[in-house]
Amino acid sequence: MHLEFNTEGGDFANAGAASSSVKNILRKMGIDPAIIRRVVVAIYEAEVNVVAHAYRGKVLVDIQPEEICVRVVDEGPGIADIELAMTEGYSTASEKVREMGFGAGMGLPNIKKNADVFKIESVVGQGTDVWICNKLS
Amino acid sequence: MKLSEISELLHTSVLCNKDLLSTEVENGFASDLLSDVLTIPVHNTLLITGLSNIQVLRTAEILDIRAIILVRNKQASDEMIEMAQRCGIVLMTYSGSMFKACGILYSNGLKPVY
Numbered sequence: 001m002h003l004e005f006n007t008e009g010g011d012f013a014n015a016g017a018a019s020s021s022v023k024n025i026l027r028k029m030g031i032d033p034a035i036i037r038r039v040v041v042a043i044y045e046a047e048v049n050v051v052a053h054a055y056r057g058k059v060l061v062d063i064q065p066e067e068i069c070v071r072v073v074d075e076g077p078g079i080a081d082i083e084l085a086m087t088e089g090y091s092t093a094s095e096k097v098r099e100m101g102f103g104a105g106m107g108l109p110n111i112k113k114n115a116d117v118f119k120i121e122s123v124v125g126q127g128t129d130v131w132i133c134n135k136l137s
Numbered sequence: 138m139k140l141s142e143i144s145e146l147l148h149t150s151v152l153c154n155k156d157l158l159s160t161e162v163e164n165g166f167a168s169d170l171l172s173d174v175l176t177i178p179v180h181n182t183l184l185i186t187g188l189s190n191i192q193v194l195r196t197a198e199i200l201d202i203r204a205i206i207l208v209r210n211k212q213a214s215d216e217m218i219e220m221a222q223r224c225g226i227v228l229m230t231y232s233g234s235m236f237k238a239c240g241i242l243y244s245n246g247l248k249p250v251y
Contacts, residue, residue: 013216016195023199037200041175044199048192101171101188101196110176 001025003061007050009076012100015051018059019044022070025063031136039068042114042132045107046072052097052107053077054127069133079122086112086120138162138247140204140227143183146241149206149229152213153222160203160227164248167239171196177250185238187211194220194228203227208235 003025005018019040026036043059050057054076062069079085086108093103112118117133141158144151151158167185168174174184174196183204184197189211197205198220204227207213213221213228221228231238243249 013191015192016199019199020195033201040199044195045175100190100192101169101174102192104170104172106172106176110172113176 001061001063003059003063005059005061007047007054007057007059007074009051009053009055009057012051015047016044018047018061018070022061022063022068026068026136029063029136035134035136038114039070039132039134042111042118042134043070043072045111045114046070046130046132048102049107049128049130050074050076052093052102057127064136066137067133067135069131072130072132073127074129075127078124078126078128079120080124082120082122138242138245140183142245143204143206143242143247144229146245147206147229147231147233147238149231152228152230153218154225154227157203157225157227162203162247164250165239165242166250167235169235174200179250182250183242183247185235185242187235189213189217191216191220193217194224194226197221197226198224204229206231206238208233208238 023040054074057074060071089105091105097103115132119131122128162183163181165183185206187209207230210232
């Protein structure tokens with residue numbers, strides 16, 4: 001099953017639409033709630049990152065019986081130093097993002113923690129690609 | 138602890154899902170930072186927060202959080218109440234501080250997440 005969601009920078013009202021839909025689908029598939037939790041937390045954090053930092057993005061979801069793979073690709077400023085961005089507590093989030101309860105520098109490390117396979121690539125001035133893959137059993 | 142007991146102890150206003158007040162929660166977590174909430178191993182958890190926006194509800198939905206108490210007399214928007222209703226989350230407001238809410242609930246037996 002393939003799903004595609006559009007995300008707009010700054011649109012906090014819709015951040016979480018993709019993770020919420022995926023959660024409902026995985027629940028209907030009868031997947032273990034602990035596995036669902038890891039997957040949806042990772043997707044949600046990635047969605048929030050797009051809303052917080054990018055101009056726009058897409059969440060591309062591929063659900064197979066044994067595995068879910070999600071690619072979150074955005075057009076945005078990109079990340080100059082990925083290693084630094086992966087450091088817990090490091091954040092470039094705006095005051096507005098912090099007021100929403102995010103921007104603590106926990107997003108990318110938390111995605112990595114909840115993903116079985118995590119990959120990130122970024123080009124400064126163009127955008128960022130995040131891949132998340134998790135086994136479903 | 139039952140949500141009805143929590144509501145009585147704090148004299149909260151229950152904004153929606155009053156029919157779910159018989160639900161039991163195992164533990165509580167208090168934070169104004171959703172980034173932190175997303176890193177905790179919640180299970181049948183009550184979220185106590187002074188943050189009042191739609192992302193609090195979205196975060197609770199993602200984590201299967203059963204109930205939210207908005208402290209410091211923070212008010213919920215219609216959109217928040219509607220989403221809480223839809224997701225089966227009991228949303229309450231409390232006029233006191235986060236510290237006081239935590240103190241009362243902890244001393245009455247509600248466990249911390251860790």
